[in-house]
Amino acid sequence: MTDPSRDDPVDRAPAADATDDDSVAPDDPASEPAVEDDSTANPATDPSATAPNDSPAVAVAVALALGVLGPVLALLGGQGLFLVDTAVGGLPLAVYVLLTLIVGQYVAFGGLAVGYLAWRGFDRSGIVSYLGVRRPSLTEIGLVVGGWVVIVITLLVVSSVVQLLGAETASNQSAELAIQNPTIIPLFVVAMFLVVGPCEEILYRGVVQGRLRESLPAAPAIAIASAIFAFIHVMALTGGVSGRLTTVAILFFPSLVFGAVYEYTENLVVPALLHGLHNAVIFTLLYVTVTYSDELQEMAEGGAALLPL
Incomplete structure (x- = not known):
């Protein structure tokens, strides 16, 4: 009768000669060359490898600090441009506006964002991966258009409620200049x-x-980021405190759409296009109303306050 133990794969291996010092059992781990583990995450390229292990309170504090620091840097840069403008006897308006945009946006906002991620150890590809920057698909382009429609409808409803309540709103400095x-x-x-x-x-x-x-689920992260984004617009508004707060509350709603679209697509280009489209449409309407219709200028000034610049 056949011994069942002989069906064990281990028993099929030839027995090693106990007297041969050079022989090593096949199943001995020491006989297998060490293989480098390629699965180890690279902190410079993998966002998950450098994710801080901290509490939600710390995450909110860091997010708030970054959100406020951006406009502060933009204001400091604007003061520097003002000194340059004064020193040279006045720059052409278009040049001054262009320099303000470059310093306030590319240097202050973009520079702060990239600098923070670089400080955390991300290299160029890691930053792109963390932010989620890629060419948008046709579906994502459709989300840009659909998101803009949602923003317009939401702002119409919210603005109607604000008017019914008789609350005043503030004006946007860039829109007033335009x-x-x-x-x-x-x-x-x-x-x-x-x-x-x-x-x-x-x-x-x-x-x-x-x-x-x-550190947080999607819903609270979007809400907090949107609140920070809306609040920092206080610095770009003119008017009384109540008017500024009302306008900040209104701006919270398009900010939610920006955040939701980003969360859904994980592609930063999509909310960037949506944001640009929303602002560009408002400036285009400003141009039409100011240039061709004096009667609609007051309406244009009211809509200008809704610019999430």
Whole structure:
């Protein structure tokens, strides 16, 4: 009768000669060459490898600090440009606006976002991966258009409620400048897509919301990032305190759409395009109303307050 133990694969291996010092059992781990584990995450390229292991409170504090520091740097840069403008006897308006956008957006917002991620140890590819920067698909382009429609409908409803309550709103400084100088509005329209949308979304969706998502679920992370983004617009508004707070509350709603679109697509280009489209449409309407219809100028000024610049 056959011994069942002989069916064991281990028993099929030839027995090693106990007297042969050079022989090693086949199943001895020492006989197998060490293989380098390629699965180890690279902190410079893998976002999960450098995710801080901290509490939600710390994540909120860091996000708030980054969200406030961006506008502070922009204000400091603006003061520097003002000194330069004064020293040279006045720059052309278009040049001054362009320099303000470059310093306030690319340097302050974009520079802060990239600098923070570089400080955390990400290299270039790691930063791109963390932010989620890629060419949008046709579906994502459709989300840009659909998101803009949602924003418009939401703002119409919210603005109607604000008017029924008799609450005052504030004005946006950039929009006021555009109304007073309609010839620079085309520059603003282009800048919304190439400067403002990308730079503000890099900081407030890519870094602020991204940092919150490392410690919080999607819903609270989007809400907190949107609140920070809306609140910092106090610095860009003119008018009384109540008017500024009302406008900040209104701006919270398009911010939610930006954040939700980013969370859904994980592609920073999508909210950047949506942000740019929303602002560009408002500036285009400003140009039309200011240039061709004095009767609608008051309406244009009211809509200008809703710019999430």
